[in-house]
Amino acid sequence: MILLIDAGNTRIKIGWLDIATGRREDAALALRHVDVAELALRTKQLAFTPIAAIGVNVAGASVARDLAETLQRLHSLEIRWVHSGRMAGGITNAYEVPEQLGADRWVSMMGLARHTDEAAMLATFGTATTLDTLGPKDNEQGTRLFHGGLILPGPALMRSSLAAGTANLPEGNGEAVAFPIHTHQAIATGIAAAQAGALLRQWREGLERFGVPPMVYSAGGGWDMIEDEAQRLLTKARKDLGLAAEPIRWLPNPVLDGLASLAPELL
Ligand SMILES: Nc1ncnc2c1ncn2[C@@H]1O[C@H](COP(=O)(O)OP(=O)(O)O)[C@@H](O)[C@H]1O
Ligand SMILES: CC(C)(COP(=O)(O)O)[C@@H](O)C(=O)NCCC(=O)O
Known part of the structure; x- marks a missing residue:
């Protein structure tokens, strides 16, 4: 083992x-x-x-x-x-300096590739949130391109930085709503909206680049803080564009999945 x-x-x-x-x-x-x-x-x-x-x-x-x-x-x-490197596990890394990409993000692309051959996005809500895009498996060699992705503070880091950087704000907890009417709700909604909004922005970029909507997968310990908002916003965006409903799919451990797929060539 x-x-x-x-x-x-x-x-x-x-x-x-x-x-x-x-x-x-x-x-x-x-x-x-x-x-x-x-x-x-x-x-x-x-x-x-x-x-x-x-x-x-x-x-x-x-x-x-x-x-x-x-x-x-x-x-x-x-x-x-x-x-991280320029190429591994059938994936090419588009980062200018491939070694700069977080190794967890790089290996998670190999994990993601195990789940779909379509263009796909992996939204990981950990300490940081990362929104990474993998192109489809569409050429003869079957290689795929990691197109790049966003880094922003993760949900818990957003919450703690608001509490640490202000005189009056607590560590806000609660549900996201359309019009928050107390401080906890205002913070929880703001964070969920920022996280889900960034996801949606990157999904739209993927749609423009590939001509088809990328499949969206989620991971990371902070997912439950923004799941409802992310699912709701994506469902609405798809409906507005006349696309069939397709929920964000949860992957428990894409990094470990990627390591498992690399293991035979590493050992
Ligand atoms: N038992 C826990 N301990 C620490 N963080 C937790 C726990 N359960 C959920 N979380 C959430 O998970 C986040 C960390 O997720 P994780 O995917 O492990 O991140 P990382 O890969 O950056 O370590 C924390 O910011 C917190 O919001
Ligand atoms: C973006 C990260 C901080 C995410 O770390 P995590 O939240 O998973 O602990 C990590 O992948 C990292 O340090 N990346 C290096 C910079 C980059 O990927 O461009």
Whole structure:
């Protein structure tokens, strides 16, 4: 079994792959950085001994070091860290400097490619929100292009930055509504509208570029804060354009899916 690691800025997600059968974890483990020691307890509960570990890390050197030390101590394993590049897993990276792209975003495009051959967008609501577009599989070689994408503060970061940067605003919670009538509602609605509005903007860019609407997939721990608003705005936009309804589809772990698809060529 191979451990799959996605170290994000808030949490580390860990799954596994049986390379012989393609079998994957039922549910990924999510740990905060400070709880990395819990990995010892959790991997001891696994019904197998991992023989390799591959991962991406956008959370800085100390998180990588903690993970590396923990897996070395527990299983004598070295983590094979994946970095962004110009091409991998049948996808070409349009970033001017490919190595600058977050490795989690890059590998998530390979995860997304497992779910559709159509032009698609992955909206990930983590610490940051990223809205990334993958072109269709439409040439003879079957290669695809990562067209680029947006970065904005994630829902929780928007909320905490409002509370930290103002004298009077709390950490706003609540439902998004058309016309907010108290502060919590005003903040929750503002954040949901900003996140869903950015998603919709990028979906329209995709529609113009491809001539067909990109499929939209979502991921990340902050999705539940904006799901209703995002689904509602996209449904309305599609209806206004005379397009059939097509909801945003949730992907629990596109980064781990991408690592799983890269594993055979990495190991
Ligand atoms: N138990 C939890 N601990 C921390 N964040 C959580 C938890 N449950 C949901 N969240 C939300 O998930 C977000 C982090 O999502 P995640 O996809 O793990 O991000 P990242 O990949 O940047 O670490 C947080 O900003 C928060 O809104
Ligand atoms: C955009 C990110 C901060 C997202 O990180 P996350 O929210 O998943 O922790 C990360 O992918 C990153 O540091 N990217 C480097 C810059 C770029 O992708 O252009």
